[in-house]
Amino acid sequence: MMEDLHKNNLTNFYLESINKAKSFLRKKYLATKLDKSDSDFPNIDNPKKYIFFRIYIKKNEYPLNLIIAIPKHFPDEFPKIYLSKENFSAIGQIPHIDSNKFVCTKDPNVAFLNDSVPEEAVEKLIRVAIDIINKGIKNENLNDFTEEFLAYWNEQTKYKFFAHLKPLPEIKIVKLILFPKDFETANIKGNGLITNSEKEYEKWMKILDIPIDQNNISDALYLPLSEPIPFPLPQKNSDVFKLIRESGKSNFNALKNYLSRDNDPKLILFSFPIKNERILAGWKSPLWQGKTIKGFRKGHVPIEIRMSKSAMLPIDKISIERVDQERLFNRGGLGIKSSLKKSSLAIVGCGSLGSPLTISLSKCGISTFLLVDNDILEPANVARHVCGISDAIETPYKSEALCKKM
Numbered sequence: 226m227m228e229d230l231h232k233n234n235l236t237n238f239y240l241e242s243i244n245k246a247k248s249f250l251r252k253k254y255l256a257t258k259l260d261k262s263d264s265d266f267p268n269i270d271n272p273k274k275y276i277f278f279r280i281y282i283k284k285n286e287y288p289l290n291l292i293i294a295i296p297k298h299f300p301d302e303f304p305k306i307y308l309s310k311e312n313f314s315a316i317g318q319i320p321h322i323d324s325n326k327f328v329c330t331k332d333p334n335v336a337f338l339n340d341s342v343p344e345e346a347v348e349k350l351i352r353v354a355i356d357i358i359n360k361g362i363k364n365e366n367l368n369d370f371t372e373e374f375l376a377y378w379n380e381q382t383k384y385k386f387f388a389h390l391k392p393l394p395e396i397k398i399v400k401l402i403l404f405p406k407d408f409e410t411a412n413i414k415g416n417g418l419i420t421n422s423e424k425e426y427e428k429w430m431k432i433l434d435i436p437i438d439q440n441n442i443s444d445a446l447y448l449p450l451s452e453p454i455p456f457p458l459p460q461k462n463s464d465v466f467k468l469i470r471e472s473g474k475s476n477f478n479a480l481k482n483y484l485s486r487d488n489d490p491k492l493i494l495f496s497f498p499i500k501n502e503r504i505l506a507g508w509k510s511p512l513w514q515g516k517t518i519k520g521f522r523k524g525h526v527p528i529e530i531r532m533s534k535s536a537m538l539p540i541d542k543i544s545i546e547r548v549d550q551e552r553l554f555n556r557g558g559l560g561i562k563s564s565l566k567k568s569s570l571a572i573v574g575c576g577s578l579g580s581p582l583t584i585s586l587s588k589c590g591i592s593t594f595l596l597v598d599n600d601i602l603e604p605a606n607v608a609r610h611v612c613g614i615s616d617a618i619e620t621p622y623k624s625e626a627l628c629k630k631m
Contacts, residue, residue: 242300242343243276249344250293254280254351265292267307268325274298275305282355287316287362289355291328293347300343306330306354318457319361320369324380328354371453371499378458378506379544385415387548389425392496392503394449396479401492402426403441408433415546419445419494445492445507446483448476453497453504462510463536465493484512485528494545509541550592569593575623576600577609584611587631594631596624 250256259266259277266277275294282289290309296302308316308326316322321329330353360366370377390399403417413433420426430437450472459465470477484491494507512535518526547553568591572579575598583594602610602617610623617626 239298239301243295243297245344246295246299246304246347247276247278249347250278250280253348254282256280256293259292265290265307265309267292267294267305267327269294269305279309280351282351285355286359289358291351291354292326293351295347300346303330304347304350306350308358312358316358316362318377319358320366320373321357322361323376328357330354330357367456370456374453374499374504375506377456378542382542382544384509384541384543386417386419386507386543386545387413387415388419388494388505388545389429389549390419390421390447390494390505390547391549391551392447392449392494392505394451394503396449396475397421397447398444398483399447399494400426401443401445402430402437404435405438405441408435417441419492419545443492444483444486445494446479447494447496448472448479449503450476450495450497453499454495458542459508460539461536462512462532462538462540465508465510465540466532466536481528481532484510484532492543505545505547507543507545509543511535511538511540550590569595571595571597573597575627576606580611580623580627583627584631594628596628598622598624598627602626 247256256278259279261272263279265279266272269275275296278293278295280291280293282291290312292307292309294305294307296304306328308322308328310326313322313326323329330350357366386401400420400423401417402420404415410433418426418429420429426442427437448469450468452472454468459468466480469480480493483493491510491512492507493510494505496503496505498504512531518530518534521527521530570586570591570593572583572586572594575583575596579596579598583596587594600623601621602612602614602623604614606623607613612623612626612630616630617623620626620629
């Protein structure tokens, strides 16, 4: 009974908050309800979770027609704001608005709404959206494009790769291994893996329990750029060839040498510096494969001519998720201290105290351990050990099971 009372109270709270927001939108912006039949209905995940309204901002430097999606758990969830098709077509690409016409008004990880005055929260978000749009139209926030580069680059990409690769300011050939087409797992969704060496991809493929097919292994080119890629983003080979040429002779020569090779696919990675780190992305470059051209022998067409023949071909942008240690620790932890990163540690005793201690220390950035324990992991141990019996089927000793677990 008490649980039902809590649920009813919470439901009533949401309904009251939504009604206040609806009343405010209708009074101030003459809001009208929007349904799926409307051409401006946004492309949004799980639309049943939202109530949609259209509002008009006439007293603005640029008249706006906005779509407000109020979640049914408002104000515990943020409303979403979208541009109409007409506005989106007229304004063009500006910062903080994606290809679905969604206006990014807040970071939900650091922002919060005032649940005591829900209509005021909606008004603040609308004001933020208007400010973003006005600045974009006036080209006052173009630098924001660079800071959100990956959000724009990764839109509607065909391919996603995981990269065990820290982007450094040096040209290099890296290894690309494609996952089998039938490979599926809940938490690893991608087309393949990029690493510095064969040793690294062999380790990862073993962890993922994927057999290595030599036919799925090729070389990719990594190029460090000194400046961010400007907007509008490159769409054709001619765009990226120009960018690489302007980035320096070494980069352009490396690109030509790589494209001259017989390996396929042609995967080119690049990075550029932003705020003391390097952004990593890439593209799959199509190259003209004509067999003959007047004046040249079959198979001996110079790379410059092949590149010019490919100039108008579209590129395929690829999404890259870094899974190297430094990136993961900096993103999801407190970072890795350089003194710890190069340290090694001996743990004597890998039982109920040593095993969780070892795992915790490894998450601080220490990667080299000497584990000492000649005891066997038995059923009676597993309740207080980080390893279970399944971890010790092939390696029954505590030290070896813990090593494998790490």
